[in-house]
Amino acid sequence: MLPPPYFTAGLVFLGYKQAGAWSLAVGHQHSSPSSPPVLCSSVPGLVPKQLRFCRNFAEVMPSVAHGLSMAIQECKHQFRGRRWNCTTLSHTLAIFGPVLDKATREAAFVHALASAGIAFAVTRACADGSATICGCDMRRRAPAGEGWKWGGCSEDAEFGNMVSREFADARENRPDARSAMNRHNNEAGRISVSQLMYLRCKCHGLSGSCELKTCWFSQPDFRLISDHMKDRYDSASEMAVEKHRESRGWVETLRPRYAFFKPPTDTDLVYYESSPNFCEANRETGSFGTQGRQCNVTSHGIDGCELLCCGRGHSSRTEWRNEKCHCIFHWCCYVSCQECARIYNVHTCK
Known part of the structure; x- marks a missing residue:
């Protein structure tokens, strides 16, 4: 186990158990963007591809941990008034317990938000100088508009997405339906981060006259990204599993369960198993039930x-x-x- 202060936010990664999908796993180590270099061989649970990535990109690993810690906190915020409120467990690698073992819309949301969190935190670290192996995006420059010019540091979402893709998708290499689902949702989270970037500007001029503005591309607040992913959760597409034979053997793919519904896009979340009702405590499903939870007596919604x-x-x-x-x-x-x-x-x- 790594001694402090190697990981102060908790290293989280996506993975598989022998018999199915892991939820998110978290080591007892902690990290922050300003932490010393990560001792990759001491991080528990990494698969070989993740271990190689950690060694090659050790400088961004604290940002990976920070992004996933942000994702967990946003999950708790988004589901604070629902029957499943993103409860986490301590002293275990599978911090959500068995809840995300099934291919439910909850699993889809967590995977997408976690992948978005990695991309977001790494991109931000590149822009603010916390990571020196990356920097500003100098390619994203269209013609300037009237009264403004390019300047500042446009955030390099492409690099952040690459880190997220290489690390979070490292376990999703099986020819089964769950790997296909996780890959799709991971990418949906990353695409959403890129699509929500906006032109941020700073005014220049006497007495705040804003005669000229300097503008650059920036990521929004992560809360806006989690709000967007929660909307995607509410409209997630139910899929069916198809099995067919290829040269490498039997392969499972996903197709829309209902042909009369619009097929999911690259930014939609997908799932193929029903969620538990989470009303009663159940060790097998990981449900804690809702007994003792505070409710809103005036609400007619799910938090009522x-x-x-x-x-x-x-x-x-x-x-x-x-x-x-x-x-x-x-x-x-x-x-x-x-x-x-x-x-x-x-x-x-x-």
Whole structure:
């Protein structure tokens, strides 16, 4: 195991178990973009191709870990009010437990967001100088517009996508349906990052007159990317598995289950197995159930007490909480606050 401070955000990678798909796996090591070089041979669970990549691109491995840590946090945010709330486990490589072993839309979302997270973090590290083996994208220069010119550091999404593709897809080389699904969803996540890049500008001129702007291509905030992937989750395409023989043997591919639906595009998420209902705790599926979860008594959505509690009903209680209030800024430079007691109604699933 690597001693601190080699990995401070948690190294996460995509993989397979002997009998099926791994969810995400995380080592007990930690990393950050400013960490010392990674000792690749000490990182548990890497397949040979990932190990070679780690050795060849050790400088970007902390960014890989950081991107996947971001993806896990965004998963928790996006599913915070749903029956499956992206619960993670500690002290295990498969941090989501068995939940993502099946080829469900949850697995599709996590793989896509994780691959997007790698691409995003590596691209950002290249632009801010944290990684010296890459830099700005000098190729993405179209004719400048009226009142602005190219400048700054356009982020090199192509390099970030390459790192994500080489690392996250390293395990997806089997001729089976799950590998095909993971490859598709991984690429969907990466494409979304590239498509959401925008022209960011800085004004120049006297008194903020913005007589001239310097512009460059930038990635959006990662929250916008996770919002986009959550929309893709909600509209994910159900597929069917087809098995046919090729020169290398039997190969499984995916096709749309329903011919009257529009076929998925490269940016759509795909899955081919139904999700558990996540209402009750189940060790086999990895479901923690929803008993004891807080629900929104006024909502008619999935976070509402009726749906989140799966019709079992809910309990209500009153809580007193001490909070800072009546805060005043004093020149210069501190803030003083009073402490107020407030009453909250808390509703939890039976």
